[in-house]
Amino acid sequence: MNGTGKTTSTAKLANLLKKQGHSLVLAAADTFRAAAVEQLEVWAKRVDVPIIKGPPNGDPSAVCFDAYSSAIARKADFLICDTAGRLHTRHNLMEELRKVQRTLGKKDPTAPHEVLLVVDATTGGNALQQAKEFNKTVPLTGVIVTKLDGSGKGGVLVAIQQELGIPARFVGTGEHMEDFEAFVPETFLDQML
Template sequence: MQPAIDRGPLRDTLPRTRTMAGFFKSLFNKITNRAEIDWDELEADLIGADLGVRPAGAIIDELKDLGRKISAEDVVETARRHLSAKLPADAPALAPRPDGKPFVILVVGVNGTGKTTSTAKLGNWLKKKGHPVVLAAADTFRAAAVEQLQRWGDRLGLPVVKGAPNADPSSVCYNAHQKAISDGAHFLLCDTAGRIHTRHNLMEELTKIRRTIAKQDETAPHLTLLVVDATTGSNALQQAKEFHKASPLDGLVVTKLDGSGKGGIAVTIHDQLGIPPRFIGTGEEPDAFSVFEKDKFVQEIL
């Protein structure tokens, strides 16, 4: 039986002009009281929100087809409807393996996206649902990453397996997998090195980690999550393309949506690559992390 996901209440339904956040609020304010819509400017704004050229063009075409004076509400509601159609349903629950073996999750991404922090916060999220979790500090070439994950583990009460400086990342994951099996952990989270996605040798290392983990469980890893920074825009799409080639991705963790990130990149990545958002990061605190919910994402975050 899959564990229930605590989704929490959505905000009270208020007039749209008061509840819109981020990009939609800015867009609404910009259009309100304008005598005429500047279509080129509006399309540029939509593309600038990382929605992509094709979705932005489709939104503009639908608005033009309305055949009447366009209001700010028309723009916002049309944009939201298009985005909702491009996004998947709410993320499915993460369930322990029925055979009692650990559910292995690889967390990948480039440096600076919040990858190590997201690994720890996902571990905390699972622990709060009653699941024993083991963390693997496999970013062995960056001592600060190992120390960072260890600090998170100490803070959250999560065991962390690490190796010597510059140890083989695949060996760290292997040892962590052994510990997760012997301890009866439900989940193993492997924080892999923050790779530059154009470096072929580093992508090969990720492939080696997958092969090594499979030695103890041929079905592992069971989920590979790419951490993307919402503030990086189209660069995140290129990262997703390259990682997807090296290691098939099952989902996204979209971080830094509390800052200037508009979130549209999650729509673009799913539209072009079929990789769905699974979790959302909105801050540095452990609880600033939630499962992806389409309606809430479209209404409140974008």
């Protein structure tokens, strides 16, 4: 969904990986939201990583395909594709995710290697339903929870793990680039209690 912090989380993940010594490429595959590409471009400059983009309203899977080629040519360790926010009830938008997966699979049958759903800690139980539907469309490998610095406690992560077996991978705890870290269950439980 829009407003959960997908693009910001993409940039924060890129920053984290770069600080760990990895090379990466960003794909601006949110081609429909006004200013999404520009937002990711600003973040890419801050992190100092290359970004691949396509034309406005272009095919997101084509952007990801081109970005994969660029990442291979650059010998990058990671490619991170920032796709558009979408409601899990919109069939055509969910099919777009399947197309991105199929397109990346043409480059590498095991791609994408990670599929992370970004959920807002304040959405509560609706995030579980989102995870269920997204997981049916494109099997998820993890969850990023954002806005843990606000009123949300992120308890839905427990439900997503228990019901779907999808682990939390990262947490966003603020608006700054450094307010992002790997999920540590013990720390999370201490903060919830």
